[in-house]
Each structure stands twice: as C-alpha cells, then as structure tokens.
Amino acid sequence: MNMQIVDYTASNAAELFVTSLRETGFGVLENHPIEQSLLESIYTNWQTFFNGEEKFDYVFDKEKFDGYFPMDVSETAKGSKHRDIKEFYHVYLNGRVPQQLREEIFEYYNKTSAFAAKLLSWIEEFSPKDVAQNYSQPLSEMIRDTDKTLLRVLHYPPVTGTEEVGAVRAAAHEDINLITILPAANQPGLQVKTKEGEWMDVPCNFGNLIINIGDMLQEASSGYFPSTSHRVINPAGANSKESRISLPLFLHPRGDVVLSERYTADTYLSERLQELGMKK
Template identity: 30%
Template sequence: MEALNGADLPLIDLSLFPSQNVDQNQLESHEFNELRKACQELGFFRVINHGIDSTLIQSVECRIRDMFALPAEIKNRAIFPIFNTGYGPSEVHEVTKDSTPENMCFPWDHLLPNSVEKISAKLWPQGNPAFCEELNAYKTQVRDLSHRILKLLVWSLGVDISSQSASELFEKSYGNLRMNYYDKSTEKEMISKAHTDISCLTILYQDDVGGLQIRTKEGKWMDSKPLPGSFVINIGDILQMWSNGRYRSAEHRVVYGKSNKNRLSMAYFHDFLDEFEIRCPEEMIDQEHPRSYKSVTKGDIVAYYKKVGPNLYTPLHFKLH
C-alpha cells in the first residue's frame, strides 16, 4: 500500500495551553479544538515547546547510540527474562514480513527496581554513572511531560481532572522507556509490524532519518517527517477505550530502507498497573454516546495481548456492540 506524500502530523504548541485548571472559554478555544480534532481523526499529533531540555535530549541520544555500538556479546548480557525489559536483538525478515529493530527497554521501578542502573551494570561492569544520571533525568522529564499532556486530553474530553476516574489515570500509572535502533548495515528493507500501542499514550522522540508511518481512517499509510525539537504523541488502546472511542488509537509502523545513517527512536509509554480499571467516566455516557467497551483491567488487556500478539486490534475485542 502506497504512503501519502506531503502530509504530516497536526502541530500542537504546548505553550499556548494553561497549566492549571481551565474554564469553558478555554476549552472552546482554537488550541483545544485542534487538539481534539487531532485525537479524533488521526490519533497522532506533534508537540513543540514541551519544556524538555534540548541539551539533555542530545546527550542522551549520543549515549544511547554509543550503547548500541557495543559488541553483540556485551549487549546480550543485558537480556532479561522479564517482559519488555533489557536488550532485544534485531530480527530482519523479507520485505513482506515483519521486522524488529535492536531495542533496549528500561521499565519503571515496580517491574525492575533501579532498572537503568541494573541494565547499565550488565553492559559496563565497572559502572557508567553519567549514562545512568542522564537517562534517569530524561525518564523523569518525559514522565512529567506525559502527565501534562494527559491532563490536557482529559480536560479536552470535558472530564473534571480532580474526579476519581481521572485521578486514577495518574495515581495508578507508570512509564516504560524503549529505545529502537535500526542499523544502516542491513541489506534488506525493514518494515516493522503494523500495530497499535496498548498503553494510554506514547511520547516518541525520533532522529532526522524518518520512516514513521501512520494508517489513516481511510486505510492509507501516511508518512511523518521528523521535525527537530519536537515529540510525536499518539493515543493508545487504553485511552481509546477510556474515552469511549472518542479518541483514536491508530495503527503505525516504521519503514527503514537503505540509508547512510543509523535510525534511533526513543519511545516513552504512559501505562498502568495491572489492577487499573479501564472504564469510561459516567459524564461521557449519554443516549447519543452509550458505553462502547467492557469494563476491564490493564491485566486483562495484557493477557489478551500476550495470547494473540500485537497484530490484532485490542479495543475491538472488548467492544460491547
């Protein structure tokens, strides 16, 4: 299927949004209308003026590239038996099949306490305190950004941010950081598995190589060109279900062909503890918008995901109608 050329993601300037409670006039502003439209139609948007230190981003990128440049036998020491933790080698298949880039996953502490330090110790037995310090600082800043964006999304849906249903989006949440690395030495084109994210939302940093594609409502693949200094945000399955289908979790993939540069992306997933109940708030349910999804836990979604894999659309399985 051909990709759409010349199209790109809606641009959201976070400096134009309030940081505290909003009133009705603000909710009806151009900025909030554009945010709602992006979440409803595409499920992806790009943010600028996000507040994360650009110097820190550049330094972390350099350190992650150095990490992936380590010999394979050293990186393999960081393979963990825990799901989405530590190192994952690349799997490159024929162009018609799904490929997986090299990756390194740093989960939040409830899955692996001090994950950055423990994974780092596998790679550098003598220690690498600068790597740990900067990566932990980046994790903290991107976590704070995820909370800020999620608050805007909750407000945009007309839900009181102090309500119990909204509060649990923050109280029972955590974040996973995954680095993906595409090696230019590969002789085959890599097309990653088309998928949706089962998390709440994703904050993606990507370098200037490009390759991200999003499937539109019409079923076409849309190219997203990198924009320096920005992050790509996408709605995940959990937020689609929590919003009663108002916001869209879109399929996406990466297409990486021959290049003179390795491709690096860093994805932060805002996620939840297994006991978190995914249930649309009552204030978003009415005759025109009946409840669309079963009330399930994050653990139910993970169990389904592990059973069928990422190629089936998770929200559809839990639909009521």
C-alpha cells in the same frame, strides 16, 4: 490530510492538540519542555551501547521484560509475517540499566512521565462529558505511582539489502498503552495510516514531540480517541546507511486500573503481549 504541529506555548494549545488526537490519533508539539540537549546526549550514548558488545550482558529478563532484546527476538506485529528490523532496550523504573547510562535515561524517563500527566489532563478536559464520565478515574491519576510505564530505546540498524524480503523497521501496528510520547528520531520514517487508508508521513523535524493514542485509551474512551496504525518504513538512498535511534515512552496505568467493563490494565496488557508473541 495534514497533521498540524501545535505550539505548546500557545493559549489554545490544549484544545488544538486534543482535536488532532481525536481526528488522527496523533498530535505533534513544538516548543515543548523536553530539552534537546538531553535527547542529543541520549541518542549518542545509546548508539555507542548498541554498537558494542556490552549489550549482551543485559539480555532481557523473561519474567520482568527489562534489558536488551536482540534482533532475533524482535517483535512481530499483529498480522505481520516478519520480525521488525530492530533491536531495543527496555527501561523500567526499577529495571536494569548500564551504570554509565542510568542518570540521563532516568532523567528523561521521569521528566517525560511528569509531562505525560499534563497531556492526559488536557485529553480529559477536552473529552465530551459522555466520554469522560466513563473514565474510572482521572486519566492523569491512572499513571500515578505506576511501575508499568516502559521506555524503549530503539535501534534500527542501517539497511544492508540482506534483510528478509517484506521485512521493515517496524511493521504497521497500534500501541498497547494509554499514550505514547516520542521525540522526533534522528532519522525520518514514521508514518500514520489515515482514515482513507493511505500512509502519511508524521512531521519528524528534530525538536518535535510526537504523541499518539494507545489501545488502552481507545478502550477507556469507548473508541472516541482512536489508536491509529503506524509504521516505520525502510530508508532509501543515503539514509539507508544510517542507524535510527528512537525513544518512545509508553505510558501504562497501574495494573489494577479499570479501563472498561471488559478489561483492567493488567488483563489488557497480558492479552496483547500474547498476541505479539512476547508472552506465553
């Protein structure tokens, strides 16, 4: 199975994109409106931040979950025995961000959030009627005025060989939210699990925009759109000496949005954070 790269400017882009999401849980867009110059600047500036000591002035708030998460408190994926090999910074709309990084990171946050609303409208447009009728409100409306959307600035450090045996940059997991928008990182490594149980590389040419379904949309669509397992494998050869910066934007609905008869967005998020060991 090959993952099709969809030209955002094509007349049938919406249909092709949603078909890919249905079949693989992932869609890849090229010629999208998120500027590469902005991404390049963010990658460079946040690499400098992670390389320095200032990050320790922004250690995460245990109530708000904004700020810097060091390597030793990194996530342990559900079912995994090892922490991921990564450090990261949580950016929320009303969260703490170093002053010199604020302007461009919030420019990216706001532009990509607005773009996500359009992609959600595509998903709703091409949802079968029996699926769409169970959405408690239009998908794009679920994220209107939300303060739950999370931008995670991820830093995967070079692999030194001293890592815990069995640990990887990001163990196999599914995302919690509605959809995730991820510009191709500055290093390869992202893989998705196929229906046949095999691992497939996600096209990561710089300039691609990668979108995947999260558990909340899987729940809201009664499983029609699959939240697919994915991972970031450890690099080999020359790439092992390189850092990897990644910018996933996790689109979360407002907390009171009804996902299904079983869950609101808030109750679903709370359950998953407990599973990840990030909430008592």
